[in-house]
Amino acid sequence: MSWIAKLRKNPVVLKELRGRMRGRRAFVVLTAYLMVLSGGISLAFLPLANRSLASGYDLALRQYVGKGIFGLAVLLQFITISFIAPGITAGAIASEREHQTLDILRTTLLSARDLVTGKLMAALSFLFLLLLAAFPIQSLAFLMGGVELEEIVVAAVMLITATVALSAVGVFFSSVLKRTLASTVLAYAVSFLTVAGLPMLLMLLLTIATPVAEFLFMGGSGDLSPVTAVVLLGIAWILVSSNPLIAALATEAILVDSQSLWYYLIPLPSSPQFPNPSDLPVPSPWIGYVLGSLLLSAVLIRVSIRAVRRPEV
Amino acid sequence: MSAIIEIRELSKNYGGLAAVKHLTLSVDQGELFGFIGPNGAGKTSTLRILATLLRPTGGDAWVAGHSVSLDPRGVRRVIGYMPDFFGVYDDMKVWEYLDFFAACYKIPENERSRLISDLLQLVELDHRREDFVDKLSRGMKQRLSLARTLVHDPQVLILDEPASGLDPRARVEIRELLVELSRMGKTIFFSTQILSDVAEICSRIGILEAGEIVATGSLEALRTQLASHRRVELALLERGEEAIACLNALEGVSNAQLTAGNHTPGRVHLEFHYSGDDPGLSDVLAALQRAGFRVLQFREAGHDLEDVFMRVTKGLVT
Numbered sequence: 115m116s117w118i119a120k121l122r123k124n125p126v127v128l129k130e131l132r133g134r135m136r137g138r139r140a141f142v143v144l145t146a147y148l149m150v151l152s153g154g155i156s157l158a159f160l161p162l163a164n165r166s167l168a169s170g171y172d173l174a175l176r177q178y179v180g181k182g183i184f185g186l187a188v189l190l191q192f193i194t195i196s197f198i199a200p201g202i203t204a205g206a207i208a209s210e211r212e213h214q215t216l217d218i219l220r221t222t223l224l225s226a227r228d229l230v231t232g233k234l235m236a237a238l239s240f241l242f243l244l245l246l247a248a249f250p251i252q253s254l255a256f257l258m259g260g261v262e263l264e265e266i267v268v269a270a271v272m273l274i275t276a277t278v279a280l281s282a283v284g285v286f287f288s289s290v291l292k293r294t295l296a297s298t299v300l301a302y303a304v305s306f307l308t309v310a311g312l313p314m315l316l317m318l319l320l321t322i323a324t325p326v327a328e329f330l331f332m333g334g335s336g337d338l339s340p341v342t343a344v345v346l347l348g349i350a351w352i353l354v355s356s357n358p359l360i361a362a363l364a365t366e367a368i369l370v371d372s373q374s375l376w377y378y379l380i381p382l383p384s385s386p387q388f389p390n391p392s393d394l395p396v397p398s399p400w401i402g403y404v405l406g407s408l409l410l411s412a413v414l415i416r417v418s419i420r421a422v423r424r425p426e427v
Numbered sequence: 428m429s430a431i432i433e434i435r436e437l438s439k440n441y442g443g444l445a446a447v448k449h450l451t452l453s454v455d456q457g458e459l460f461g462f463i464g465p466n467g468a469g470k471t472s473t474l475r476i477l478a479t480l481l482r483p484t485g486g487d488a489w490v491a492g493h494s495v496s497l498d499p500r501g502v503r504r505v506i507g508y509m510p511d512f513f514g515v516y517d518d519m520k521v522w523e524y525l526d527f528f529a530a531c532y533k534i535p536e537n538e539r540s541r542l543i544s545d546l547l548q549l550v551e552l553d554h555r556r557e558d559f560v561d562k563l564s565r566g567m568k569q570r571l572s573l574a575r576t577l578v579h580d581p582q583v584l585i586l587d588e589p590a591s592g593l594d595p596r597a598r599v600e601i602r603e604l605l606v607e608l609s610r611m612g613k614t615i616f617f618s619t620q621i622l623s624d625v626a627e628i629c630s631r632i633g634i635l636e637a638g639e640i641v642a643t644g645s646l647e648a649l650r651t652q653l654a655s656h657r658r659v660e661l662a663l664l665e666r667g668e669e670a671i672a673c674l675n676a677l678e679g680v681s682n683a684q685l686t687a688g689n690h691t692p693g694r695v696h697l698e699f700h701y702s703g704d705d706p707g708l709s710d711v712l713a714a715l716q717r718a719g720f721r722v723l724q725f726r727e728a729g730h731d732l733e734d735v736f737m738r739v740t741k742g743l744v745t
Contacts, residue, residue: 125530133518215514218575221478221503222531425482425499 126232177260184255200301203284206233226423282411289418355402436486461625464635507576532579566597586617662724667695
């Protein structure tokens with residue numbers, strides 16, 4: 115059975131979507147989401163558009179505005195998804211427990227895997243609809259130019275990954291915790307940490323680490339071995355890749371700087387043992403973010419399935 | 428008849444608390460078995476173990492040959508379980524509720540519509556098909572819940588207090604449904620605290636107290652078991668006090684006394700307990716007549732289930 119057919123056959127997906135799309139709720143969420151996006155972009159776009167009109171046709175400015183609109187649209191999408199995803203996934207299993215329907219489901223032939231993946235897929239279907247609905251707003255940027263196809267694809271892949279990861283976090287808390295409230299609080303805490311906490315922490319680290327790095331790499335202390343340099347770079351890469359916003363910015367910087375979507379060459383310091391070390395190719399941080407997040411999501415889903423499957427002791 | 432539910436030495440402990448203690452019980456195919464006991468007797472724990480929701484601490488149970496510990500999926504195929512609450516889904520219509528659970532039991536899509544119509548007809552909810560589940564009355568929800576347990580045509584229904592919290596009419600309706608389902612060949616194992624439920628419809632009952640079975644059998648069999656403690660009522664023309672003294676002197680007679688609140692003019696009503704067989708009881712009557720008492724009425728009072736229940740249980744809870 116194909117993946118899609120399996121999804122279609124999963125009764126939980128149909129039930130969840132039926133419930134979610136019924137009534138005004140889905141419509142209100144979609145409208146509010148699009149209003150936030152269009153409102154935010156309008157606020158940023160209008161002053162720039164006025165300047166652009168005043169200065170006549172300025173290609174560089176138009177491209178700059180285009181890139182800005184695109185970046186802002188992606189950022190706003192990311193922030194709104196970070197708000198919505200925990201909200202609709204943190205109650206997935208816990209609410210079944212609270213409504214005392216989980217027991218009934220567990221006596222049917224529905225497997226724990228079908229229940230957890232069904233809940234996740236139903237939530238993702240709605241979230242992907244939000245991402246898709248924002249595409250016309252995003253494409254305003256294409257009128258101005260300046261946005262590369264690679265950037266659009268990478269942004270889409272990263273947004274989808276962030277949506278999957280945040281949903282997996284919500285489903286995970288909802289499976290291992292008994293109460294929807296506790297699950298929601300923790301899912302939002304993780305989401306907030308991802309959106310704001312980690313970047314702040316990274317900024318702090320960078321502020322401290324930059325002078326050190328400058329001393330090590332640029333100042334040429336001379337005795338830093340390439341191994342130490344590689345380890346330090348590895349740590350920095352993991353930190354950068356762990357957050358979608360930072361990873362996206364770093365990816366964009368690499369794309370602009372070296373026109374490479376996949377990797378970046380970092381010169382290593384020379385040392386007596388390695389007088390002429392070759393440049394170190396480092397994968398672009400978006401790759402790290404996508405792979406890391408998907409791996410983490412897979413682990414969280416697995417743990418969730420186990421938690422739901424386990425009979426009461 | 429062969430046993431379809433077999434419980435052997437089943438135990439369930441919660442920490443240091445034993446909710447079910449070495450329970451051994453079997454229910455035959457097609458039986459309507461009532462599981463009665465006070466709150467905290469271990470009924471729900473036993474039912475949840477049978478429904479594969481709870482892991483037993485010791486012993487095992489089999490439903491249609493499938494072990495609840497080793498083959499829970501096999502058990503789930505053959506049981507329909509109804510907990511003592513109704514799990515409500517908001518935003519779900521009556522037919523959608525049944526459709527969802529039918530899909531959970533892998534019933535093919537093209538068979539579901541017919542199945543749902545049949546089930547709704549059975550529980551007399553076909554006129555509420557398009558209504559939202561949370562708009563139904565409690566009794567209707569309970570009937571829908573019962574329909575839900577039937578979507579995969581299970582051999583055994585495990586029902587935890589199906590009539591609890593219902594008004595008298597809804598209770599009678601559920602009771603009639605259970606009888607109907609039993610007639611259709613389903614084995615029904617249900618728990619209740621409402622004694623009249625079991626007295627009227629069950630083919631066999633089990634009385635559970637403090638995690639242990641204290642009595643099991645048909646209501647008739649239980650009455651016979653209790654025959655050693657039979658209660659006899661009699662009416663005399665006169666000399667009540669003398670008769671009490673005479674009766675208390677006879678072997679096997681105890682608690683002879685005037686019946687409270689029964690004052691037919693010209694008659695004295697008495698009652699006593701007798702522990703003995705039928706010839707012995709006949710001798711008691713003969714002794715009274717020999718002593719010159721003019722007996723108008725001499726009859727053994729039937730045990731109702733309440734009597735049986737009160738006698739076999741001691742008011743213990745775990």
